[in-house]
Amino acid sequence: MATSKGKKQLDQSTEEKIKAAARKVFHQKGYAATRTRDIAEESGINLALISYYFKSKENLYEIITLETVFKFMHNLAVVFHDESSSFDEKIEQLADRYIDFISKEPDIPLFILTAMRNNPVKFGDKIPLKTIVLESIFYQQFQEKLQEGNHADISPLQYLLNLVSLIIFPFVAKPVFQNITGTKDSQFHKMMQERKKLIPIWIKSMYSKP
Amino acid sequence: MATSKGKKQLDQSTEEKIKAAARKVFHQKGYAATRTRDIAEESGINLALISYYFKSKENLYEIITLETVFKFMHNLAVVFHDESSSFDEKIEQLADRYIDFISKEPDIPLFILTAMRNNPVKFGDKIPLKTIVLESIFYQQFQEKLQEGNHADISPLQYLLNLVSLIIFPFVAKPVFQNITGTKDSQFHKMMQERKKLIPIWIKSMYSKP
DNA sequence: AAATATTTTAATCATTTGATTAAAATATAA
DNA sequence: TTATATTTTAATCAAATGATTAAAATATTT
Numbered sequence: 407m408a409t410s411k412g413k414k415q416l417d418q419s420t421e422e423k424i425k426a427a428a429r430k431v432f433h434q435k436g437y438a439a440t441r442t443r444d445i446a447e448e449s450g451i452n453l454a455l456i457s458y459y460f461k462s463k464e465n466l467y468e469i470i471t472l473e474t475v476f477k478f479m480h481n482l483a484v485v486f487h488d489e490s491s492s493f494d495e496k497i498e499q500l501a502d503r504y505i506d507f508i509s510k511e512p513d514i515p516l517f518i519l520t521a522m523r524n525n526p527v528k529f530g531d532k533i534p535l536k537t538i539v540l541e542s543i544f545y546q547q548f549q550e551k552l553q554e555g556n557h558a559d560i561s562p563l564q565y566l567l568n569l570v571s572l573i574i575f576p577f578v579a580k581p582v583f584q585n586i587t588g589t590k591d592s593q594f595h596k597m598m599q600e601r602k603k604l605i606p607i608w609i610k611s612m613y614s615k616p
Numbered sequence: 617m618a619t620s621k622g623k624k625q626l627d628q629s630t631e632e633k634i635k636a637a638a639r640k641v642f643h644q645k646g647y648a649a650t651r652t653r654d655i656a657e658e659s660g661i662n663l664a665l666i667s668y669y670f671k672s673k674e675n676l677y678e679i680i681t682l683e684t685v686f687k688f689m690h691n692l693a694v695v696f697h698d699e700s701s702s703f704d705e706k707i708e709q710l711a712d713r714y715i716d717f718i719s720k721e722p723d724i725p726l727f728i729l730t731a732m733r734n735n736p737v738k739f740g741d742k743i744p745l746k747t748i749v750l751e752s753i754f755y756q757q758f759q760e761k762l763q764e765g766n767h768a769d770i771s772p773l774q775y776l777l778n779l780v781s782l783i784i785f786p787f788v789a790k791p792v793f794q795n796i797t798g799t800k801d802s803q804f805h806k807m808m809q810e811r812k813k814l815i816p817i818w819i820k821s822m823y824s825k826p
Numbered sequence: 827a828a829a830t831a832t833t834t835t836a837a838t839c840a841t842t843t844g845a846t847t848a849a850a851a852t853a854t855a856a
Numbered sequence: 857t858t859a860t861a862t863t864t865t866a867a868t869c870a871a872a873t874g875a876t877t878a879a880a881a882t883a884t885t886t
Contacts, residue, residue: 561810663865
């Protein structure tokens, strides 16, 4: 089997070349709009190699999607389970990391959202999202905050939604936003950088007692 | 020509049947994953009628997309240009209207975001988004608020982003969110209804001086 | 070096898919 | 009613697309 141990440097390189190209094209155009020939061309390999190494387009897509979701969630896992940081520091970390991450990989949010919409069970079941979020130190610290009682009434789920919305949505809405406001890429980038500092402030004020 | 005046009730009905089916399938699966045969089947008409009435799949998609974006933006236009409501009331109106709208048409946000990502110029140029937002009474009232000076430093664009993010993103992230939290449809719906009241409060507190 | 295994290529298949066409059915006008 | 225009249908086309195959090229082992 090609994917087993018996392969040399060139072999792995080819397999990886295909994956890199597939990643790029799938992220940009989504599953249905991607042709296996696009991937072959993008990677500079022969069309038949895709079947040879990955059996089918769908299988390759599944591999890429799972890897992409894992990579995306990794930041979340790291921050949420950090024992040395406070609750507020975690908020700052999250904004900081994700704004940097998505700035570098702007197609990933829409790619993941679409994948999960089209196949919630398939991908949902293979990713330990519940564990990452609901059994995290972050979530623990959140409960403590609640009991201290120096916050406005908070639904933890609404809180989560707000945090994630403020971080991710601007990137997804970038084309619409730029069309409305005439904002150029450089300005947009500057705005996103500003949000690293602003989001933690906003979130805090949203939930501080009046 | 079929689309001109010379047609009777049955005719218009067929054309509208095709559009309704196309709307449904395009919204659900996007352009690339939609087959013209899907639309024919969904509408119960013959495949050839799609070409007969709309010339091509792409043309039909363009029509549906423009109509969808206009319908989506209509709420925005109405609220933003209302002369009788205050700034704060407009925020409440927006949350109220869009949460109801998207609850009924949950596929539209991702559909529009994807369409604008894939074809920013084509659709961007045909929709008077700039006028709706930047020349609105809402925007005017916003400037007045700024000059009153009883608000924290606000970038109008960041403000807009936050408002829209808090309203729309939870719907787009619904599959991911439900997977993580185990929230069922009815609970999710209840949460969104709560947000009608919460978002205006959050937004206000985000921008009130400390 | 010879034999064997692996990787890559070019050519080809079978389906799918968007679109067209010519004829049939139906409606409209004379 | 008859003639004309419009709408609908079934059949078909050509191109695109995912996948396969047999042979060629390259690497690995003996």
